[in-house]
Amino acid sequence: MAFAEFPVQSLMYITNRPELVFTEGKGSWLTDHNGKRYLDFVQGWAVNALGHSNEGMIQALEKQARKLLNPSPAFYNEPMLKLAQQLTDNSCFDKVFFANSGAEANEGAIKLARKWGRKHKNGAYEIITMDHSFHGRTLATMSASGKAGWDTIFAPQVPGFPKAELNDLASVEKLITDKTVGIMLEPVQGEGGVIPATREFMQGLRALADKHKLLFIVDEVQTGCGRCGTLFAYELSGVEPDIMTLGKGIGGGVPLSALLCKADVASFEAGDQGGTYNGNPLMTAVGSSVMEQLTAPGFLDDVKAKGEYLREQLLVLTKEFGLGGERGEGLLRALVLGKDIGPQLVEEAREMSPVGLLLNAPRPNLLRFMPALNVTREEIDQMIGMLRELLKKLA
Known part of the structure; x- marks a missing residue:
């Protein structure tokens, strides 16, 4: 189904939305109406604590x-x-x-x-x-x-x-x-x-x-x-x-x-x-x-460990591209960009192909990361790799 066929005109306008409709989600991943997959580091603004379609x-x-x-x-x-x-x-x-x-x-x-x-x-x-x-x-x-x-x-x-x-x-x-x-x-x-x-x-x-x-x-x-x-x-x-x-x-x-x-x-x-x-x-x-x-044994310890790992990887990017550093707690973190390229990074990350990346920029000069708490280290590495490619162009 082409995007033009969706009845988007029936929705009241409250924000600018990209021309895609999400149809499925699993864990750290979303799929749109064209079948394109996106690595989701927004998770509904920290809503999906356990990712998409959690079995429990x-x-x-x-x-x-x-x-x-x-x-x-x-x-x-x-x-x-x-x-x-x-x-x-x-x-x-x-x-x-x-x-x-x-x-x-x-x-x-x-x-x-x-x-x-x-x-x-x-x-x-x-x-x-x-x-x-x-x-x-x-x-x-x-x-x-x-x-x-x-x-x-x-x-x-x-x-x-x-x-x-x-x-x-x-x-x-x-x-x-x-x-x-x-x-x-x-x-x-x-x-x-x-x-x-x-x-x-x-x-x-x-x-x-x-x-x-x-x-x-x-x-x-x-x-x-x-x-x-x-x-x-x-x-x-x-x-x-x-x-x-x-x-x-x-x-x-x-x-x-x-x-x-x-x-x-x-x-x-x-x-x-x-x-x-x-x-x-x-x-x-x-x-x-x-x-x-x-509250299952070890779950929060794992969140702390992955939060520290994400922090370390964001600091690597900071050093590599001369950015302004990172801050946050656990798996709520920000990368300070040093210039107002946050919205552009968000848009270009989403448009990446064959796989897109969902990020958030609450301020023009930074990115906010709110992945699922059960995100894997491999998914963190994938996000960092995709972000590195974007920073090579924009930073």
Whole structure:
């Protein structure tokens, strides 16, 4: 079927898409409508933690689809309870609320913090967030984000999100007032350019939160679920947040997210929070399979090892082409290019033949790598080889 025959005109425009339609995927590979294969180092922006068409996820979907899809979030269901316990057993948190997307989870975190502030801090509602941060595309999460230009697109913004600088503790402290209820950040800014929060900064935020009786909130929509080499990125700094959000990897490709908190923060009352599909057994059964695979013996050690191997190979390219270096945690990494050739590299990588390469450039001067956590070293080598060929032309 030729691309011109697909009814693309029926879709609302939201972004520029290339003229290809993906039809199949397996592991680190996608296939388009012409049969061309692509090595996928984007994986839905870190969504497909276990790659495309993971067998464990497929089995969970098939089994649950024949039993129960959605009894309503007003009732308990078995996969919901199982996944909630898996998350609390493997984290520092006590309570879980399931949603469908990272933005929804973050919206829930904002609501929970404001509810807690009303109950325990005289109505405090402001949440200090970071410049260049990304928390989602709802009105509140866009307002919480520090993405350039987002303060005017759908103005007026939702108030209550003063912006500090990542890794600058003084910039956070000077924003604290009697209206402040919490501090929220990504342990690694993904859309901002794969910029990790330092261990010292994370520990300093925990101390600041304790000192001023604030909530420490981590947005782990992109960094959680093994992406950074530990199950959750907050573990890298040896801190315990009060609230955490998960998305992307927790569903491994299906729409699932979660809001987690400590028991003494769980302040919602009946009617405060909900959602038609939240915690439905079909999605949570898949999430449970993802968690089983992520917590299997040796899996996260393998992610750390492959993250280090990818780092080493990116440093080889840096030295070879005089680039600006690399940064990141685990298998969330960036190559700093030193010049604004990122979008051109992305396009030319996709157009390579006979095999294409899928990359992402969240900033014009860098590439972001988010492969499946079970990517092989051979696939990392293949990606590096393909990128080397492109850099010979463009760098």
